[in-house]
Amino acid sequence: MDVATEYRLLIADVYELAAASRRTGEEIAGAVGQTAARWHVLSVLSAQPLTVSAAARRLGLARQSVHRVVNDLLAEELLATAPNPDHKSAPLISITTAGRSVLAELVRRGDLDRSERLSRAEMSADELARARRVLRTLLEALTEGAQERR
Template identity: 65%
Template sequence: MSETPESYRLLIADVYELAGLSRRTSEALARTAGQTTARWHVLSVVSDGPRTVSSAARRLGLARQSVQRVVDGLVADGDLELRANPDHARAPLVAISPSGAAVLAELVRRSDADRSALLGRAGVSAAELDAARAVVRRLLSALGAADRRPTS
């Protein structure tokens, strides 16, 4: 397989552009539900089980302090709950509450409808998305391995 740095650069530029446009449509969808994308992302990342703010921040690729501010607002609104962490007394676990799960379900419903329409307009199949994702995952894996190599 030949290396093609220019093709990689073009792919990354397209991924950034897609991410930016997708983020803007997500922001608009979140606003219609009285939310922000930051709140949506935090609800989503804790929806599969309780985790610490630090863990949520790592998963989202954000600073712990910015995620903490969002978590604080979601807790105040009753969409997240803090639970005791048996592994670390000073780092509670953040869990989604029933009202937070309902908010997330509504956001996902709206997003799925919007994304289905987009994929229809683009004529993109699930198989094509899976193939594109496989390439992106391989690149992520290679970048992660390179990032973990010791430097001299």
């Protein structure tokens, strides 16, 4: 097969892998009374406080959908708001201690689940690292091409 066909097949596999990962992620999150969307928002806000718009950009999602999830997490006190010195109407959103506890449990369960599944598939860390390098190289090639056309 030619390189373009192999690339299309790889992308189809990546989409299928992402869908399977989302499904199992929903199962893991559900066991902790959360959703995968909440898990993603908690995760992106765990590094530093962000506005809803900035969190949405990092997640590659619409601001409105992230805002809805943030509101739910604020109501459960897993997130908190703080004034934003750079923008009065867009507060900074940060993860609370309770939110960090929930995130830690999600990560613990997720890592255990993935480790068990990958072990059964006889996948090594080295194989995953090689696959990641290939994907990163493809990503760089695609984003360079997009930047050159601008």
